[in-house]
Amino acid sequence: MLKSFLLFTLLFISRPVWASFDVNTTCTQAYKNILSFKLKAARALIDREKATHPQNSFTILLDNYYDYFYLLSTESKADYDRLKGNKSSRLDKLEDENQSSPYYNFALAEVQLQWALLNSRFGDNTTAGFAINKAYHLLQDNSKKFPAFLPDDIPLGVVSVALGALPDGALKSILNIFGIKGSLEGGINLLQNVTARLPQSAYAMYYDEAVFYTTYLQADVVNDAQAYHKMLQYTSRMDNSSLLKSYIQGYIALRTGHSTEAIGFFAKRPAGSEYQDYPYLDYLTALAKMNIQDEGATDYFNKFLQTNKGVSYIKDSYLHLGWEALLSGDVKRYNAFAQLAKNKGYTYNEKDKRALTEIAGPLYNTSLLRARLWFDGGLYDKALALLKAKDASNYTSVHDRAEYYYRLGRIYDALQQDDNALSNYQQAISTGRNTSYYFAPMSALKAGNIYEQRKDSSRAISYYNMAIAFKNHEQENNIEQRAKEGLKRLKR
Template sequence: MNNPVYKILGKAGLLACLFLLPAGVVAQDFTLSEHERRAYALALNLQTTEAHALIPSPKTVSEHYVTALAEALELLVTEDPEKYAEYESRFEKRLARKTKTSSVDELFLQAEIGLQWAFVYLKFGHEFDGALNLRQAYQATQEIKKRYPKFTAIHKTEGLLDVIIGSVPEKYNWVLGLLNMEGSVGKGMATLESFRHSNHVLAFEADVLYALTQGFVLQQTGPAMQEARVLLEKNPGNRLVLFLGASLALKNAQSEDALAMLLKINEPKLGVPLSYAEYLKGEVYLQKAEYLNAVSSYRWFINNYKGQNYIKDAWYKIGLCYWLNGNTSDAQATFAQARTAGKEVAEADRYAARSLAETELPHVKLTRVRYFTDGGYYTRAQEALATIATDELVTQRDQVEYAYRQARITHKTNNLTAAREFYQYTIDLAGDAPWYFAPNASLQLGYIEWAAGDLEKAKEYFTRALTYKRHEYKNSIDSKAKSALAQLNARR
């Protein structure tokens, strides 16, 4: 998990979880027929079976593109191991279409399917194959830019690649050098910005990619959520846009908004069942302290999802719901089941495994405060925090977490003076203990100083966040700190 190749692809891991939306296929002489446009729209609405029905045996480049998109989206949504082998074989046959005399359309297809499968491979745990396909997509993009400089459809692909590659930390630049790739976050975002404001037929897709990269690569969740709201106003029924909006809302502590979107995603009963949406509904209900609803959503996810990611965490969260609801016996039985369920690849599953290995169960009141805060229920979080007496904080971990929860609430309610004090107190009190409270406190102080314009102090905090070892959320906190440092260094 710590190898350089994974670090490169890791910058785009959440994009894979959100079903990467690749560039479409129309610019200059690359066109879609009417039935291809219908199939394309169905694929982007996650109605992949219906899309395949319109193009049962692809022959042209554009038909192959639409079919490949539908296949990649289906795999990213379902993690279906049976479909994986079948679709990988089709992908390899499409790769073999490239020749020295390939047209610009063929080259564009190569760039797009390479990018699609970089994320498919990452989703299925094949990091090295993912890196090779990212490089293939990059090379095809560069060839188009050189041979066909007026082929505007490639700008979306180029922009996304620039952001992904440009956000890789400087210490891994040697890997990019070996792969002969270079990128720039600023240049990539500018390319997407320009393209999405054009009159190009793919401008809508550029809007989606722009919101995705803002929220999940650059960690600018507030502006990303604003972009998502605009997209939702223009495309209220699109399931991919609803999922994007719900995911950003959850990330931005707007769980009520997320729930409203999640309830609509599977409502029409069309297209690929988005089982992961039920997992996210479970997250919202847990944050709201609606524990029976949360258990129901998590169980539906476990029973219907074909992949293995988030299964362990879902079982752990079911046990946690029982624990928070005072049902100790069911909690203990479910925790025992969670220990042997699923995998430990996704960070949520690794955190669940670590929590399940602890001898002490989480502090009930502090845990409620945590989830109220995560969901944006700040008044309930403050009320719950006020009920905790000092003598209830028996362990050092509980004392550190209490300070950290105060920091999070004051930060979220924009009391930055108090937030700075509580974050610093968290860091001092935690020392080098292997919990995520101090590293995330450092990260959040970095964001506060960045917003205040003190870039040097921000860099110090982001760098400090990277120094903590073996804590629960090391991958995500390190990724956010490295992304922030990359953006700050790009300003020099």
């Protein structure tokens, strides 16, 4: 009898004591503070929860969110190298937890995905590929086990869009090994759906995160014509004290031709010692100001370069400072900034890679540069008036003539004057056909978009195939992927 009692006792003691995923009030507030970039307050709440409820495994996920948003704000390679070891230790802890909770696979997947996004940001594509593969399978499994668990749809949508839109390259090659294929349309629909459903659900705390990813992907990947207006609708529910809200509003405004509005959003962003420093917002403000030729752009680029400790947008900032000098007629100062762009910064980021391409190309014609910036800023009428005062014969090089037609095509396209847009796109294709510049293939892609909107499938397919057929040019992967997405849509 005694032996049986001792055996029972030993078995009971040796059973694992499952920690819980307790998303209590403290954890909820810590999560909201992280997403608002109030990282000091979040850190204090996470540490308090660990001290009070050491078995609460949700704090492991909160720690990862903290690192993720901290690295988004600093862009620091040194911080990345210092913190990336946290991933494996957190995964080890989470893997020992209760698998019957919907947060089990979700937490594991979020840690994998957040680090994958950071890995790719710092050029570690192999690690990112393996992490995305693991996150994808965890999320697929979780959605089958817990179909009503809405938070799952946020990372699942992100992964699906990312995989569906990924251009050919190192990361896509790695993922192809696993046979993983996403769906751009399916992923964005999933994100839009979960964003709409979250506010009325038990998981409303995840709304801001859903908006963060949905708006970014709508503007940057899907190129949704309604991205700006959707953003305004989504962010109206967000707290004005959230720095994330200001970032989303300003970034999407900038990316969709609303630079004046972007400047306003950034100017009204909350400030104070409780917020994490975020120099990137000064860089975005500088871009918006330069697009509308606001003299304050230079100050914001310089402020970013002085306060930024990260690796991205340094070359691009020097390029824009060089453009400001060029527009002022100071070629010598432009050359000095071009040299700084070559020597300073890194090429992890696509914009910094393009900055080097821009510098290596011919010296920018100032009327074309000004029209380009005004177009990016949404000042379509000013850009059009500037170029209509010129003629292709005013430009001596093939590069400039091809760009002239391309810029006119883009302006008419934005003004919904489709016939004029198509005419100029065709001229850009004819002029730039035998060059390595992106004007001809991008014009083919844009013409395909117009014909697709017109329901003229045969012409749309023809232009998408034309865009794909152009090889060995700037932005080849991006243009080819977008053309392939167009063909996919038309074949359904």
